Amino acid sequence: MYNTRKNEINRIDITMPAISENEGKARALVAAFCAELDPTAAELTDIKSAVSEAVTNCIVHAYRVKKGKIYISIRLFADKTVVISVRDDGCGIADVKRAREPLFTTDAENERSGMGFTVMENFMDGLHVGSRVGKGTVVTMIKRIAS
Amino acid sequence: MLHTYYQIEARKKDGLLIVRLYGEIDHHNAMSLRRELDDMIMRDRPRRLLVDLSIVDFMDSSGLGLLMGRLRLMREIGGTMVLLRPNARIMKILRLAGMERFMEIDGIARKGEG
Numbered sequence: 001m002y003n004t005r006k007n008e009i010n011r012i013d014i015t016m017p018a019i020s021e022n023e024g025k026a027r028a029l030v031a032a033f034c035a036e037l038d039p040t041a042a043e044l045t046d047i048k049s050a051v052s053e054a055v056t057n058c059i060v061h062a063y064r065v066k067k068g069k070i071y072i073s074i075r076l077f078a079d080k081t082v083v084i085s086v087r088d089d090g091c092g093i094a095d096v097k098r099a100r101e102p103l104f105t106t107d108a109e110n111e112r113s114g115m116g117f118t119v120m121e122n123f124m125d126g127l128h129v130g131s132r133v134g135k136g137t138v139v140t141m142i143k144r145i146a147s
Numbered sequence: 148m149l150h151t152y153y154q155i156e157a158r159k160k161d162g163l164l165i166v167r168l169y170g171e172i173d174h175h176n177a178m179s180l181r182r183e184l185d186d187m188i189m190r191d192r193p194r195r196l197l198v199d200l201s202i203v204d205f206m207d208s209s210g211l212g213l214l215m216g217r218l219r220l221m222r223e224i225g226g227t228m229v230l231l232r233p234n235a236r237i238m239k240i241l242r243l244a245g246m247e248r249f250m251e252i253d254g255i256a257r258k259g260e261g
Contacts, residue, residue, distance in 0.1 A: 020175035027173075027205070045205070045236045052207040056174045111181065111216040115208035115244055122243055 007078035010036060014072040018063045018088065026055045026072060033074050034082050037145045046123040047082065047143055053116040054086035054139045060112065062090025062137060080145040081125075085138055092133040100129065155180070157187055162194035169202045172210035184217055188224065196221050201232035201254075211244045218250055229253055 012033050016022045027048040034047055051072070058070045071087040093099045100121070103114040121127050124141040131137040156167040164187065172180065188196065196217065200206075214230065221228045232254035233241055241252065 020173075020178070023173045023175050024171060042236060045239075048205065049207055049240065052173055052205075056207065056209060060174060111177070111212035113208045113212040113215065113244065115211055118243065119208050119240065123239075 005075075005077055005081070005083065008075050009078050010076040012074050014074075016070050016072070018059045018068050018070050018090075020056075020059055022070070023052055023055050023059070026070070027052050030072070030074055030084065034076070034145075036076055037080050037082060039145045043143065043145055047084070050120045050124045050141050050143075051084060051086065053119045054084075054141070057116050057137075057139070058086065058088040058090065062088040062092075065091065082143050082145065083140065084143075085140040087136065087138040089136040092135055093129070093131040093137055094133050096129050096131055155183060159191055159193070163197060164188070164191050164193035164195070165197045165199065167199035167202065171205040172203060172213060173205070173207050174209040177209040177213040181213055181216060184213075185220060188217070188220055188226075192224055192226075193221075194226050196226060196228045197231055198228065199231040200237055201234070203233070203237055206237050206240060208240070208244075211240065211246070214246070215249070227251075 010033075014026070014029060016026065030051045031044050031048050034044065039047070055070055055072070058068075062068065068089050073085045075083045077083070100117040102118045117127070117129070120139065120141055124143050126142040128140045129137065130140075158165050166184065166187070168180070170176070198214065198217070218228045229251040230241070230246070230253070233252065238252075238255055241247070246252065
């Protein structure tokens with residue numbers, strides 16, 4: 001999804017270990033790269049929030065049993081949209097529809113709020129989740145910079 | 148040396164415990180924040196916990212879980228909890244979760260502020 005968009009003006013691909021120390025770094029990297037589109041502070045916070053949720057899902061859920069890497073790509077387009085994908089090679093999601101329900105979590109004992117996908121859906125302008133059990137998950141999000 | 152992205156200031160007065168959080172509240176920071184806040188609550192057993200969010204730059208849904216968990220603990224000890232002065236961006240995620248239904252939120256920034 002979103003792969004056929006034209007007029008890409010810039011792109012970065014990041015690979016990082018799925019460790020919690022990298023959550024803040026992922027946000028900072030994405031924010032720095034998206035600055036080229038001159039977003040408002042609010043738009044930037046929306047993007048950082050959504051990326052933070054996707055990266056945290058990789059760390060908390062995808063690689064709960066084994067270690068792995070997170071693959072983030074950020075693509076900027078001439079019409080001031082940004083497409084971000086966050087991919088893992090982790091356990092995959094058996095029921096994506098259920099996982100996207102607000103407040104649903106498989107990790108309540110660690111005070112997970114179950115709001116990760118809800119944040120992504122509400123703070124970005126589009127969200128697509130593809131997953132295969134045992135293979136991994138790709139979350140792709142789009143944000144149109146209005147400013 | 149690990150870099151911490153948050154700090155806690157706490158002071159007690161007349162059964163109130165006022166905690167001021169700084170920086171970013173995410174999954175990484177929430178883990179140790181949870182322990183520190185729980186230690187404070189169980190040691191001081193306040194009547195009312197005020198969590199000052201005015202200088203919190205960023206919070207994701209891990210922060211929501213952290214706040215809800217502290218609310219649960221405060222209720223277990225018969226106390227209450229209030230969130231203070233979240234900026235507009237923090238308020239956005241608090242509203243998304245409907246947090247104002249569960250706890251008092253005071254000093255909300257007007258739209259465009261913070």
